[in-house]
Amino acid sequence: ASMLRALCTVLLVGVLSAPTLAAPKASAVSGEGIRWFDGDATGAQRLGTRFQVAGYPTMIVFRPDGTEVMRLPGEVDAEQMVQALALGTNATRPVRELLAQVDKGAPLAVADWRQLAWYSWETDQQAAVPKDQVPAVLARLAQAVPASAGAAAARIRLKALAAVASAPEKSRPALDRAAAAAQLNAVLADPAAAREQASVLTDSPDKIVAWLTPAGSAERSALARQWDAALVRLAADPKLSQSDRLGVQLARVQLAQSDALGTAKVPLPPALVDDVRVAAARADRETTDKYERQAVIPTAAYVLREAGLMAESDALLKRELARSPAPYYLMLSLASNARERGDKAAALDWYAQAYRGAVGAATRLQWGATWVRNLIELAPQDAPRIETAARTVLGELTPSPTSFSGRNAAVLERMNRQLADWAEKNGQLSALARLRAQVQPQCARLPAASDELALCDRLLAARRA
DSSP, X not given: OHHHHHOXXXXXXXXXXXXXXXXXTTSOBOSTTEEEEETTSXXXXXXXXXXXXXXXXXXXXXXXTSOEEEEEOSSSOHHHHHHHHHHHHHOXXXXXXXXXXXXXXXXXXXXXXXXXXXXXGGGOTTSSSOGGGHHHHHHHHHHHSOGGGTHHHHHHHXXXXXXXXXXXXXXXXXXXXXXXXXXXXXXXXXXXXXXXXXXXXXXXXXXXXXXXXXXXXXXXXXXXXXXXXXXXXXXXXXXXXXXXXXXXXXXXXXXXXXXXXXXXXXXXXXXXXXXXXXXXXXXXXXXXXXXXXXXXXXHHHHHHHHTTOHHHHHHHHHHHHTTOSOHHHHHHHHHHHHHHTTOHHHHHHHHHHHHHHOOSHHHHHHHHHHHHHHHHHHOTTOHHHHHHHHHHHHHTOOSSGGGGSHHHHHHHHHHHHHHHHHHHHTTOHHHHHHHHHHHHHHHTTSOTTOHHHHHHXXXXXXXXX
C-alpha cells in the first residue's frame, strides 16, 4: 500500500479483459489485463477525463465490456488491497447498481456488502455518487447493512461515521449517534477488529470524537483514551507498513487535539511527542527502498510537524533531498513547513524550487499552479513576480487536448479563478490581459467545438459585470 501511495503520478486501471481498453503507447503495461497509466504520459489526462480521475493513485476495475465495477481503496495494507482486488474482479454488478438495490430496500448478498465496504469512496469522483452526496449515501448504507455482513458492516458504519463527522454542519446527514458510538466502541475494544479496520480508525478521529461527545466532557476523555489505547496496539504491529504506522501516530496527535478543533493547538503529552519522534526515526532507518521513501519520509515529516517538532521535520526533509529520485515532492513539504511557521520568503522560495525541479508535463503544471497560488496568497502586492510566474507556467502548455484535459483542466480552472480574483482585487486587469494574449494562440490550435477549446477560451477572460 505504501508503494502504491509512493507512485503518486500513476493511475492504475484494472481491466478484466485485456483488449477492452488500449493503453497509450507511453504507458507501462504490467500483468494480464492490467494497465498502469502514468499521469504525465501522452493521452493520460484525456483518460482521466473519461474515467473521472482527479488524483493518483486511482485504481478501477472494469468488466470486459468496459463497465466500471469498482474503485479500489489505496489507504489499506497490501493484504487488504489483494482482498479488495479479488472482490472487484469477482463482482457481478457495478457499485451503482448495488446502491440502487439498497435504495429499493432489496436484500444484498454478503459479497455485495463487502464490495460496498471496500469501495474507494474517496476517489469515486461522482462515478457512482455525486461528491457532495457521499456522506448521505454512506449514512443510508450504515442503516441498511445487516449485522450478518460482519466486518463489512463494521467498515461501512465506521466509514459513514467518519464521513458524517467530517461533513459541513449545515449539510451533515442524519446518523444515529448512539448506534455509531456502539459500533466504534466495539471495534476499539476488540484488537482483531481494530487491526482489520486500521485504515478507518486513523481517518479523522478528532472530528469523530468531537461529533460524538461534548467538548471537555468525561465521555470525550474516555473515548479518546480508549481510541488511543487501540492505536498504541496498532503502532506496535510490525505487519503494518511504515507509512501506516506513522498514520497511527498522526491519528494519536489528532485525538490529543480533539478539544482544540478550530482553535490554537494545545501542548501534546511529552510521552506522545517522544513516540512520534521514535516512529519517525524508525521509518527513516528501516525504509530502504527509494520509491517507498518517497511516501514514507514526507509522511514522517508531516507527523513531526503536527507534533510540534518543526525543526526536526525540516531536518529530515533536507537530509532526504540528495537521496530522493524526485526531490520536488520534498520541496513542497518544506514550503508547507515554512508557511506554517510564518516564513513567507522561505515558503515561496521552496515552492519556486519545487516547480523548477518537477518532471513531467502534468506534474509541472500542478507544481507551477501551486507556486502561483502561494504567490497570490503570500505576496499579492508583488504583481511583477506573480505575472512572471504565471507566464512561465502557461508558457509550458502545448496546444493539444491533453494540456486541457483531466486533472490539467481542474488545475487550470482553479488557477484561472485565482488569477482573476487577484487581478480584480489588486487592479491588475492589464496583467490578466497580457496573460490571456499569451494563451490565445494555443487555443486557436485546439479542435473546434471541443471541451478543451471551451476551457482554453475561458482562461483569463475578463469577467462580465
